Amino acid sequence: MKKSFTIQSTKELPKVAEALIELMGKANVFAFNGSMGAGKTTFIKVICAALGVENVVNSPTFAIVNEYENPKGDPIFHFDFYRLNTLQEAIDIGFQEYIESGYLCLIEWPEKIENLLPDNCVYVNIHSEDNTELRTIYWEV
Ligand SMILES: Nc1ncnc2c1ncn2[C@@H]1O[C@H](COP(=O)(O)OP(=O)(O)OP(=O)(O)O)[C@@H](O)[C@H]1O
Numbered sequence: 001m002k003k004s005f006t007i008q009s010t011k012e013l014p015k016v017a018e019a020l021i022e023l024m025g026k027a028n029v030f031a032f033n034g035s036m037g038a039g040k041t042t043f044i045k046v047i048c049a050a051l052g053v054e055n056v057v058n059s060p061t062f063a064i065v066n067e068y069e070n071p072k073g074d075p076i077f078h079f080d081f082y083r084l085n086t087l088q089e090a091i092d093i094g095f096q097e098y099i100e101s102g103y104l105c106l107i108e109w110p111e112k113i114e115n116l117l118p119d120n121c122v123y124v125n126i127h128s129e130d131n132t133e134l135r136t137i138y139w140e141v
Pocket residue numbers: 007008009010013034035036037038039040041042043059108132133134135
C-alpha cells in the first residue's frame with residue numbers, strides 16, 4: 001500500500017511522522033531517500049520528537065551513527081552515510097549488528113549501503129520542488 005503526503009511546511013511533518021510510526025511494530029529499518037536538502041534530517045528530528053526522544057537530534061557529524069533513547073530506554077540509531085567511501089566502512093562500524101538488534105534504525109543516504117539493507121526495510125522518499133517549501137513524502141509497504 002502506498003502512502004503519500006504533500007505538505008506545504010515543516011509544521012505538517014508531525015502528522016506524517018505519526019503515519020510512519022504506525023509501521024514501527026512491523027519494521028525497524030527505515031531508509032530516507034531524497035536529494036541534498038530535501039528534508040531527511042528535519043523529518044527524522046520530528047519522528048524522534050514524536051517518539052519522546054529528549055536528546056538533540058542532528059545528523060551525525062563526526063561519526064556515521066548517532067544514538068538516542070526513547071522514554072523506555074530503548075536506543076534509536078540515526079545513520080548518515082553521506083560521507084561513506086566504501087561499503088566496508090559500514091560493515092566495520094557494525095551496521096549489520098545494528099539492524100539485527102531490532103532497534104529502530106533511521107538512515108540518511110541509504111543508497112550508499114543499498115546491499116546491506118534488509119528485505120523488510122521501509123523506503124521513505126522525500127521529494128522537494130526546487131525553491132519551494134513544498135515536499136512530497138511517500139512510502140510503500
Ligand atoms: N518538509 C519541509 N518543508 C519545508 N522545508 C523543509 C522541510 N524539511 C526541511 N526543510 C528545510 O530544508 C532544509 C534542509 O533540510 P535537511 O537538513 O533536513 O535536509 P537533508 O535532506 O537532511 O539534507 P542532507 O542531504 O544535506 O542531509 C532546512 O533548511 C529545512 O528547514
